[in-house]
Amino acid sequence: MNVQRDLKKxxxxxxxxxxxxxxxxxxARRAAAEGLVxxxxxxxxxxxxxxxxxxxxxxxxxxxxxxxxxxxxxxxxARELSPRVxxxxxxxxxxRRELEQYFGGDRRRFxxxxxxSLIGPFAQKVLQATxxxxxxxxATYGDIAGRIDRPKAARAVGSALGSNPIPIVIPCxxxxxxxxxxxxxxxxxxxxxxxxxxxxxxLER
Amino acid sequence: xxDTHRSGAGRxxxxxxxxxxxxxxxxxxxxLVVAVGPQDxxxxxxxxxxxxLKAYRRLTDGAKLDxxxxxxxxxxxxxxxxxxxRRAVPSEDLPETATTDRGPLDADDPLWRAVRSLPPRxxxxxxxxxxxxxxYADIAELMASSEPTARANVHQGTKRLRELMT
Numbered sequence: 001m002n003v004q005r006d007l008k009k010x011x012x013x014x015x016x017x018x019x020x021x022x023x024x025x026x027x028a029r030r031a032a033a034e035g036l037v038x039x040x041x042x043x044x045x046x047x048x049x050x051x052x053x054x055x056x057x058x059x060x061x062x063x064x065x066x067x068x069x070x071x072x073x074x075x076x077x078a079r080e081l082s083p084r085v086x087x088x089x090x091x092x093x094x095x096r097r098e099l100e101q102y103f104g105g106d107r108r109r110f111x112x113x114x115x116x117s118l119i120g121p122f123a124q125k126v127l128q129a130t131x132x133x134x135x136x137x138x139a140t141y142g143d144i145a146g147r148i149d150r151p152k153a154a155r156a157v158g159s160a161l162g163s164n165p166i167p168i169v170i171p172c173x174x175x176x177x178x179x180x181x182x183x184x185x186x187x188x189x190x191x192x193x194x195x196x197x198x199x200x201x202x203l204e205r
Numbered sequence: 206x207x208d209t210h211r212s213g214a215g216r217x218x219x220x221x222x223x224x225x226x227x228x229x230x231x232x233x234x235x236x237l238v239v240a241v242g243p244q245d246x247x248x249x250x251x252x253x254x255x256x257x258l259k260a261y262r263r264l265t266d267g268a269k270l271d272x273x274x275x276x277x278x279x280x281x282x283x284x285x286x287x288x289x290x291r292r293a294v295p296s297e298d299l300p301e302t303a304t305t306d307r308g309p310l311d312a313d314d315p316l317w318r319a320v321r322s323l324p325p326r327x328x329x330x331x332x333x334x335x336x337x338x339x340x341y342a343d344i345a346e347l348m349a350s351s352e353p354t355a356r357a358n359v360h361q362g363t364k365r366l367r368e369l370m371t
Contacts, residue, residue, distance in 0.1 A: 003363050004335040006316055011238035011336055013231065020234035023250045024226055030251060036258040041223070071224070078221035084261055085221035 028088040038082035040091035041074070046103050047198070048191040051168075053095045056081060059113035060095045062165040065187040081117060099168065105198070108135035110169045118165040126160035133174045136199045140178050162186050168195065217267035222258065229274045230254075232337060236275065239320060240282040240332045249285050253278045275337070276347045279329050286325035319369035327362035334359045 031037050039061065041054045049066035054077055061081065064073050077085045094112055101107035119127060129147040133139045141154040141161075150156070161172040167187060173195040177183040185192035196202040220228075233253060237246040256277050264270075320328060326348065333339040333347060345355040 003331075003366050007239060007320070007332070007335045007366075010316065010320070011235045013235060016235035016238065017231045019238075019246070020230035020250070023234060023247050024230045024254075026247070027226070027251055027254050031255065031258055034255070036255065038262075074221040074223060078219065082262060083219040083222055083264070084258060086223050086226070 028086055029090065031086060032088040032090050036084065037086045037088050037091065038084040039077045040086060040088040041077070042087065042089045042092040042096065044096045044099065046099065048187065048194050051099065053092050053099070054085075055092045055095055056115045056117070058115035058117070060166060060169060061115040061118055063095075063099075063167055063169060065167070065191065095169075102168070103198070112169070114166055114169060120160075120163075122156065123160040123163060126157050127164055127166075127170050127172070130161065130164075130172055130175060131170055133171060135171075136201050138174050138176050138180065138196075138201055140176060140180075142178060144175060158184065174199075174201070216265065219261070219264050219267040220270070222261055225257075225261075225270055225274075226254065229271055232271070233274055233278050236278055236332055236337055237282060239336050240278075240329050241285050242317075242321070245285060249278070249281050252285075253281045256281070272343065272347060275333070275339075276349075279333070279347050282329050283325045286328075315370055316366070319366045322369065323362050323365060327358050327365070330355060330358035331362035331366070335363070 039054050039056055043050050043052050052064040054062045074085055098110050098112050125148045129144050141157045144157045145151050145154045161175055164170055164172045173192045234250055237249050241249050257274055330344055333344045341352050341355045345352040
């Protein structure tokens with residue numbers, strides 16, 4: 001009898017790969033319910049491509065666009081927040097629901113709490129001022145610089161907006177160049193255009 | 206909580222739990238299917254990774270996490286058999302088995318019957334050796350025993366399987 005060969009046959013690697021995937025999903029549900037997940041990550045479809053949302057017990061901590069590297073995102077969350085980063089849907093339900101309502105035209109303001117852990121001190125001020133720009137409105141980089149009492153810091157405002165970890169919900173897409181010109185967006189200009197069209201701030205070309 | 210996982214010089218950073226889970230779920234499951242039986246593999250899998258999650262924020266070094274999770278799984282497998290033995294109502298009608306899982310559809314497969322008859326530590330050592338191809342040094346470390354003990358467990362378990370199968 002070849003014990004080694006026969007024992008391996010009792011538990012084929014292909015079965016283990018399949019069964020362990022289902023078990024890992026059960027684990028994610030249970031871990032989230034027991035409060036063992038510090039950063040819950042889930043994806044959703046949207047008109048601007050698949051979005052990845054991450055939620056901590058303090059709130060929505062990031063929204064990432066399709067095309068961002070998943071491993072880089074997970075490692076950043078692990079390094080900067082907690083290594084207990086897991087794919088788990090339930091903790092992200094509220095964030096995904098509000099985003100779906102927004103894209104469906106049924107929501108003009110987000111109510112979900114945001115977790116500002118990934119936002120530096122200067123960006124806090126910039127993004128706070130940005131959050132006050134309402135649905136369908138636009139402001140310029142200079143406007144935001146003025147509102148945070150740094151009228152000469154338009155460029156720094158631009159870079160703080162570029163690092164916004166919670167796009168869409170913190171509406172950096174509503175900030176445009178002088179004269180209303182669409183300039184840079186971390187998610188790419190086509191996405192910025194789509195969001196502004198959705199909000200009715202851009203006329204169809 | 207942001208300081209607990211910063212890696213110092215020479216240490217491996219702690220990977221996101223999701224990455225760790227994806228890398229280790231299949232070998233852990235494969236181990237448990239034979240170590241505790243297909244019926245209970247799922248439960249012990251959950252216990253193993255819940256224990257890992259509870260300890261995960263306290264980890265300071267991300268190296269050798271594959272061994273770390275197998276250490277937990279081995280301990281959970283042995284605890285599972287001890288717990289099952291305590292829960293079982295002794296009866297002269299029951300066949301004398303060291304472990305209590307019911308096994309898969311082909312529960313009457315002689316090899317499964319033989320595996321189930323092994324004492325828990327022998328069973329775990331045999332599975333680490335023959336299903337996961339772990340070295341004796343690894344098995345000793347995983348099971349918190351000496352290397353001669355690990356060897357003895359594997360050899361006695363394997364010998365017993367051969368005897369029962371012939």
